[in-house]
Amino acid sequence: MRYLGLTDADRRAMLAACGAADIDALYRDVPKSAVLADPLDLPLHAGEMEVERALAALAACNLSAADAPCFLGAGAYRHHVPAAVDYIIQRGEFLTAYTPYQPEIAQGTLQYLFEFQTQVALICGMEIASASHYDGATACAEAALMARRIAKRSRVVVSGGVHPHYRGVTETYFRWLGDGLDLLPPSLGDEDLAACIDGDTAAVMVQNPDVFGRLRDLAPLAEACHEAGALLIVAVAEPVSLGLVRPPGEMGADIVAAEGQPVGNGLNFGGPYLGLMATRQRFVRQLPGRIAGQTIDADGRRGWVLTLSAREQHIRREKAASTNSGLCALAFCVHMALLGEEGFRALARLNHARAVALADALAAVDGVTVENDTFFNEFTIRLPGPAAPVADAMAERGILGGVPASRLFPGVEDLADCLVVCATETVSDDDIAALTAALKEFV
Amino acid sequence: MAEGETITGNRALQIEEPLLFEMDAPGQCGVDLPDSGPFEDRLGGLERRNPVGLPGLSEPRVIRHFTRLSQKNYAIDAGIFPLGSCTMKHNPRLNERLARLPGFAQLHPMQPESTVQGALALIDTLADWLRTLTGMPAVAMSPAAGAHGELCGTMVIRAALDARGEKRSTVLVPDSAHGTNPATAAMCGYAVEPIPSNARGRVDLALLKERLDDDVAAFMLTNPSTCGLFEDEILEQAEAVHAAGAYFYCDGANFNAIAGRVRPGDLGIDCMHLNLHKTFSTPHGGGGPGSGPVMLSEALAPFAPLPWLVHGAEGLRLVERAEGEAARAIGRLKSFHGQFGMFVRALAYMMSHGGDGIRQASEDAVLSANYVLAGLEDVMSLSYPGPCMHEMLFDDRFLKGTGIATLDFAKAMIDEGLHPMTVYFPLVVHGAMLIEPTESESRQSLDVFIRVMRALAERAKGGDTAWFTGAPRLAPRRRLDETTAARQPVLRWLPEEASAEKAAE
Ligand SMILES: Cc1ncc(COP(=O)(O)O)c(C=O)c1O
Numbered sequence: 001m002r003y004l005g006l007t008d009a010d011r012r013a014m015l016a017a018c019g020a021a022d023i024d025a026l027y028r029d030v031p032k033s034a035v036l037a038d039p040l041d042l043p044l045h046a047g048e049m050e051v052e053r054a055l056a057a058l059a060a061c062n063l064s065a066a067d068a069p070c071f072l073g074a075g076a077y078r079h080h081v082p083a084a085v086d087y088i089i090q091r092g093e094f095l096t097a098y099t100p101y102q103p104e105i106a107q108g109t110l111q112y113l114f115e116f117q118t119q120v121a122l123i124c125g126m127e128i129a130s131a132s133h134y135d136g137a138t139a140c141a142e143a144a145l146m147a148r149r150i151a152k153r154s155r156v157v158v159s160g161g162v163h164p165h166y167r168g169v170t171e172t173y174f175r176w177l178g179d180g181l182d183l184l185p186p187s188l189g190d191e192d193l194a195a196c197i198d199g200d201t202a203a204v205m206v207q208n209p210d211v212f213g214r215l216r217d218l219a220p221l222a223e224a225c226h227e228a229g230a231l232l233i234v235a236v237a238e239p240v241s242l243g244l245v246r247p248p249g250e251m252g253a254d255i256v257a258a259e260g261q262p263v264g265n266g267l268n269f270g271g272p273y274l275g276l277m278a279t280r281q282r283f284v285r286q287l288p289g290r291i292a293g294q295t296i297d298a299d300g301r302r303g304w305v306l307t308l309s310a311r312e313q314h315i316r317r318e319k320a321a322s323t324n325s326g327l328c329a330l331a332f333c334v335h336m337a338l339l340g341e342e343g344f345r346a347l348a349r350l351n352h353a354r355a356v357a358l359a360d361a362l363a364a365v366d367g368v369t370v371e372n373d374t375f376f377n378e379f380t381i382r383l384p385g386p387a388a389p390v391a392d393a394m395a396e397r398g399i400l401g402g403v404p405a406s407r408l409f410p411g412v413e414d415l416a417d418c419l420v421v422c423a424t425e426t427v428s429d430d431d432i433a434a435l436t437a438a439l440k441e442f443v
Numbered sequence: 444m445a446e447g448e449t450i451t452g453n454r455a456l457q458i459e460e461p462l463l464f465e466m467d468a469p470g471q472c473g474v475d476l477p478d479s480g481p482f483e484d485r486l487g488g489l490e491r492r493n494p495v496g497l498p499g500l501s502e503p504r505v506i507r508h509f510t511r512l513s514q515k516n517y518a519i520d521a522g523i524f525p526l527g528s529c530t531m532k533h534n535p536r537l538n539e540r541l542a543r544l545p546g547f548a549q550l551h552p553m554q555p556e557s558t559v560q561g562a563l564a565l566i567d568t569l570a571d572w573l574r575t576l577t578g579m580p581a582v583a584m585s586p587a588a589g590a591h592g593e594l595c596g597t598m599v600i601r602a603a604l605d606a607r608g609e610k611r612s613t614v615l616v617p618d619s620a621h622g623t624n625p626a627t628a629a630m631c632g633y634a635v636e637p638i639p640s641n642a643r644g645r646v647d648l649a650l651l652k653e654r655l656d657d658d659v660a661a662f663m664l665t666n667p668s669t670c671g672l673f674e675d676e677i678l679e680q681a682e683a684v685h686a687a688g689a690y691f692y693c694d695g696a697n698f699n700a701i702a703g704r705v706r707p708g709d710l711g712i713d714c715m716h717l718n719l720h721k722t723f724s725t726p727h728g729g730g731g732p733g734s735g736p737v738m739l740s741e742a743l744a745p746f747a748p749l750p751w752l753v754h755g756a757e758g759l760r761l762v763e764r765a766e767g768e769a770a771r772a773i774g775r776l777k778s779f780h781g782q783f784g785m786f787v788r789a790l791a792y793m794m795s796h797g798g799d800g801i802r803q804a805s806e807d808a809v810l811s812a813n814y815v816l817a818g819l820e821d822v823m824s825l826s827y828p829g830p831c832m833h834e835m836l837f838d839d840r841f842l843k844g845t846g847i848a849t850l851d852f853a854k855a856m857i858d859e860g861l862h863p864m865t866v867y868f869p870l871v872v873h874g875a876m877l878i879e880p881t882e883s884e885s886r887q888s889l890d891v892f893i894r895v896m897r898a899l900a901e902r903a904k905g906g907d908t909a910w911f912t913g914a915p916r917l918a919p920r921r922r923l924d925e926t927t928a929a930r931q932p933v934l935r936w937l938p939e940e941a942s943a944e945k946a947a948e
Contacts, residue, residue, distance in 0.1 A: 001796065001800045001803060001804075002795070003532075003533055003535060003724075003792075003795065003796065003800075003804070003882075003883065004800070004803060004804060004807055004882055004883070005807070005811075005882065005883055005884045005885035005886070005888065006807050006810070006811070006882070006885065006886060007886075010885075010886040011807070011810060013886070014810055014811070014813075014814040014886065015810065017814055017817050017818070018810070018813040018814055018816075018817045018829075018830070019817070020813065020830065023806045023809070023810060025830070026809050026810065026813050026830040027673070027704065027705075027809070027830075028830065029672065029673035029674075029675040029830070030673055030675075030701070030704075030705055031675065031677065031678050031710075033678070033709075034677075034678070034705055034706075034709045034710055035704070035705065036703075036704055036705065036706065036709075039703075039798055039799065039802070040575050040576065040703060040706075040798045040802075041575060041798070042572065042575055042576075042793075042797060042798030042801075043794065043797050043798065044797040044798065044799050044800075045795060045796050045797035045799055045800040046794055046795060046797060047795075048537050048795070050794075051537060051541075051791055051794045051795050052537065052540070052541065054794060055541045055544070055565070055787065055790070055791060055794075056541070056544060056546075057561075058546075058561040058562070058564055058565050058568075059541075059544040059545070059546025059547050059561055060546055060561065061546070061560050061561025061564070062546045062547070062550055062558060062559050062560070062561040062562050063550075063554065063558035063559070064545040064546050064549040064550065065549045065550060065551045065554070066545050066549040067545070067549075070551065072551040072553050072554065074553050075552075075553075075778055075779075076551055076552050076553065076778075076779065078549075078551065082473070082474060082502075084473070084502055084505060084506055086543075087506075088506070088509045088510075088513075089728075090539060091509075091510070091513045092518050092519075092520030092521070093513035093514065093516040093517075093518045093520065093521065094509075094513055094516065094518075094728070094729055095518070095520075095534065095539075095726045095728060095729075096518040096519040096520045096524075096531075096534050096726055096727070097516045097517065097518040097519075097727065097728070097729040098524065098526055098529055098531060098727045098729070098730070099727070099729065099730035099731075100729065100730065101526070101865075102517070102853070102857065102862065102863055103920065103923050103925075104854070104857055104915050104918040104919065104920045104921065104922065104923065105515075105516065105517040105857055105862065105915075105918050105919070106515075106516055106517065106729070107512070107515035107516070107919050107920055108512035108513050108514065108515040108516035108729075109516055109729035109730065111460070111462070111512050111515070112509070112512055114462070114934075114935070114936070115462060115463050115464070115936070117934055117935050118462075118464060118935040118936045119497065121935050122495050122496045122497060123495055123497075125493075127935075128934045128935055129934075129935070131730075132731070134587035134588065134591060134731075134732075134777060135587065135777060135778045136778060137775070137777055137778040138587070138591075138776075138777060163778075165775060165777075165778040165779065166778070168749075168774055168775035169774075169775050169776060169777060169778070171774055171775075172598070172748070172773055172774035172775055172776055173630075175598070175773065175774065176598075176601060176631055176632040177632070215486060215487055215489050216489075217487075217488075217489060242491075242495075243491070243495065244486070244490060244491055245486060245489055245490065245491060246489045246490065246491050246492065247491065250492070250493070259778070266548045266549065267548070267549055267550055267551050267552065268542075268547070268548055268550070268783055268784040269547065269550040269551070269552050269559065269562050269779070269780065269783040269784075270552030270778065270779025270780045270781070270783055271552075271587070271732070271777070271778070271779060271780070271781055271782040271783050271784060271785070272587070272731075272732030272734075272782045272783075272784050272785060273732075273778065274732070284932060284934065290730065291932075291934055292934070293928040293929070293932050293933055293934050294928065294933040294934075295923050295924045295925065295927055295928035295933075296923070296924055296927070297920040297921040297922060297923045297924070298921035298922045298923075298924075299921050301452075301920060301921075303920040303923045304923075305923045305925050305928050307925065307928040307929050307932060307934075308929055308932055322588050322589060322590030322591065322623055322733075323588040323589065323590070323718075323720060323727070323730060323731040323732070323733040324588070324730060324731045324732075325587075325730075325731045325732045326727075326728045326729040326730030326731045326732075327726070327728025327729060327730075327731065327732060328728075328731070328732055330509075330728075330729070334505065334509055336497065337463050337473065337498075337500055337505045337508070337509075338472075338473030338474050338500070338502060338505050339472070339473065339474055339497070340471065340472050340473065340497050340498055340499040340500055341469070341494060341495055341496070341497040341498070341499055342470070342472045342499055343472045343473065343474040343476065344495060344497055345491075345495070346476045346479070347474070347476060349479045350476055350477065350479045352479075352482075352484060352485070352486070353479035353480060353482045355485075356482045356483065356484070356485055357482070359485070372485070373485070373487060374485050374486060374487035374489070375485050376486070391555060392555050392557065395554070395555040395557060395558050396557070400551060400554055400555075400558070403553045407553065407763070410763075410764050425476065425477075
């Protein structure tokens with residue numbers, strides 16, 4: 001077996017060195033009744049070629065978004081990932097390292113985490129950022145918990161425009177905290193969040209652009225929050241937007257919780273992704289998760305360590321944190337380094353340009369209305385009837401034509417006819433023509 | 444210039460590397476994008492007004508930067524990584540290749556189910572392997588890592604108790620447990636009570652029984668334990684836990700010792716998370732991503748988080764809403780459907796090993812640990828007598844009177860080209876050193892490890908204190924000042940003017 005380091009001769013010699021008659025002797029603490037008598041009903045070991053064949057056959061049963069005009073977004077975005085990104089993250093020194101518990105021999109990981117934190121803080125317009133979370137949804141939940149700790153109040157108001165998975169995870173995390181969450185209903189109408197704030201409100205959570213693609217000036221809301229002693233949490237599902245759209249930090253956000261996948265990371269059927277979290281310097285001691293910090297070594301040379309987290313250096317009791325999303329943060333960091341100021345802003349512009357072209361093309365289709373006044377690279381259209389069957393019919397044709405709002409918010413009548421469509425830089429004019437033609441046919 | 448010093452501060456292959464932000468060359472860019480052309484924006488006046496502040500670099504500079512950084516990292520690819528309780532085994536490259544097949548890597552999570560039947564079948568197949576290996580009937584696939592799995596399991600237990608109309612307020616956790624265990628229980632609103640270990644390093648059964656009552660929601664055990672031992676009274680523990688009406692949670696971080704030989708379901712476990720990034724070889728990636736599926740008993744299965752994967756008339760289907768069959772689900776713990784990319788890798792690993800190879804891997808992991816134990820027990824102080832499972836626990840008694848601490852010993856290993864073991868965990872012994880070699884190491888590699896560890900132990904006892912307290916000397920950095928890092932946190936780069944202003948404040 002190719003992954004095992006021992007030969008049968010090694011095993012015999014090693015058993016002898018241990019003074020064990022056989023391997024069973026080493027398992028003698030296992031209760032007899034729990035020892036498996038027979039081998040498990042599983043296939044036997046297989047060579048690379050066989051495994052590759054079997055899994056490639058499963059992969060071939062799927063419609064790859066790379067082979068189809070793809071207009072799906074809603075929390076996962078298909079962007080071109082430069083070849084250099086995948087090369088760097090496959091270097092064994094990054095790929096096969098553990099969490100940097102021994103900083104002297106993990107400076108590579110620690111330095112890129114520090115660079116990543118800086119990139120995240122910059123694009124969000126915030127002062128500091130953490131070294132990644134599991135994904136955007138868990139980052140939102142953690143942000144809501146963080147706001148409760150800071151404000152020492154219990155309730156968090158969540159806008160109806162926040163991605164349903166971000167809402168859902170936050171709801172689950174809050175489930176046993178007493179009644180702490182006010183979830184506003186999803187709708188394409190206006191919502192008055194400021195009116196929901198009272199003396200027990202720790203924070204208001206909004207998403208920008210929201211799940212329907214709409215942009216909003218958050219400054220007035222931030223003001224209302226701050227006047228009432230509450231925090232403003234801004235969720236961002238598409239961080240590429242921050243290259244073109246005013247960042248939450250400039251509109252008064254106190255915490256930004258975001259999905260990092262669109263930068264450097266592929267779609268991967270929904271995971272692994274990475275959560276981003278950025279905040280103000282004064283909240284640093286409440287920022288959850290791992291954080292890399294700068295320091296010096298015994299010779300006075302600059303270096304980095306995990307910090308504010310002596311709590312987890314040695315996986316200490318009660319204070320331990322967990323594996324998060326280090327390698328995805330590296331992919332983000334490398335992609336962002338390649339983009340730089342010019343590339344990041346050009347990429348964002350290009351996304352918006354593609355979405356504008358798509359919106360103009362779809363608005364011209366009879367029976368289709370574009371619901372958004374504002375958007376970045378994603379917006380919502382209304383069809384004359386239920387959107388889900390149309391999306392299915394288009395998929396049959398090999399077009400991934402948008403996410404039905406009914407999949408995001410099942411049972412909300414007003415949204416049943418809506419389709420959330422997205423155009424990134426990967427969408428071509430031919431793709432747009434294909435979607436337009438399909439909608440003409442199916443609507 | 445003194446011997447060994449250089450003009451640049453570089454040392455041959457160890458090259459000093461500035462931060463990306465210190466390399467800025469405005470106008471350089473590592474990507475070429477088509478022009479956006481003219482269009483009328485739909486931003487509603489919300490365009491960005493200020494530069495972002497990102498540095499400009501060409502592609503070769505970016506590659507070189509990260510290549511140099513990579514050379515400052517230790518990794519399994521470079522050598523033994525005996526970090527106890529972390530299972531740093533070889534990460535097969537086939538897994539990486541397969542996870543990158545466009546039919547997996549380029550699937551959007553919101554594609555219609557008809558277009559992703561292969562991906563759903565992959566999840567289903569992996570779930571089947573996990574059910575067979577654990578002897579447990581159900582699995583929640585979405586948790587993102589071990590601690591997230593613990594959260595999932597504890598919530599499922601809480602939901603099941605709520606459904607029984609019972610208010611229980613305590614979770615019992617052995618004192619040797621990983622810190623995430625009590626942290627998680629606390630997150631679900633439980634009071635955490637430690638259960639002491641006995642002189643054999645196992646949970647004290649009498650104390651456990653004494654503490655179990657109708658206020659206890661769950662007993663959260665790690666088996667094999669973080670002392671590297673199999674809980675030999677686990678059947679009695681299970682009986683006592685169930686007799687009190689509580690659930691038996693198992694932290695499966697150490698499943699690598701028993702996979703293919705013992706099924707947790709046969710031990711009376713109700714709920715257990717697995718770490719695909721430990722037992723099933725998905726890479727740790729310098730701190731994730733991981734994947735922490737949670738195995739559930741029949742009684743707990745109805746409370747599993749969304750989404751559920753079910754077999755329907757038209758193939759596999761995702762239940763994404765808490766209604767109908769999933770009405771009692773605890774809700775969602777993560778976006779979309781879990782760490783799919785990790786599922787591909789874990790399944791590729793399992794298929795490569797097969798049922799026979801998984802069992803052999805467990806046996807080799809246990810044999811290798813016992814071989815290291817036998818090779819070191821006369822020069823280091825073993826905390827509890829063997830045989831051990833896949834890892835063994837030493838403490839710092841052998842360093843008594845030397846002025847050398849566990850940390851110093853670990854740092855001296857670094858200079859020898861070894862990654863240190865887990866140190867200061869578990870907390871049940873003083874100056875813990877938890878060594879897990881894994882089944883990936885050859886006998887040659889284990890022999891080198893034993894030889895170096897023996898020599899270091901002899902050297903320590905010989906009184907060469909400074910050798911240890913001054914280590915490491917040869918790593919890219921010497922010991923780093925963690926106290927200052929925490930007291931005056933510098934968590935991001937700032938332009939020089941801004942840094943100067945801040946310092947003046
Ligand atoms: C015994 C034990 N439990 C839990 C965890 C946490 O797992 P994760 O880092 O995957 O969240 C670890 C990780 O080292 C562990 O060793």
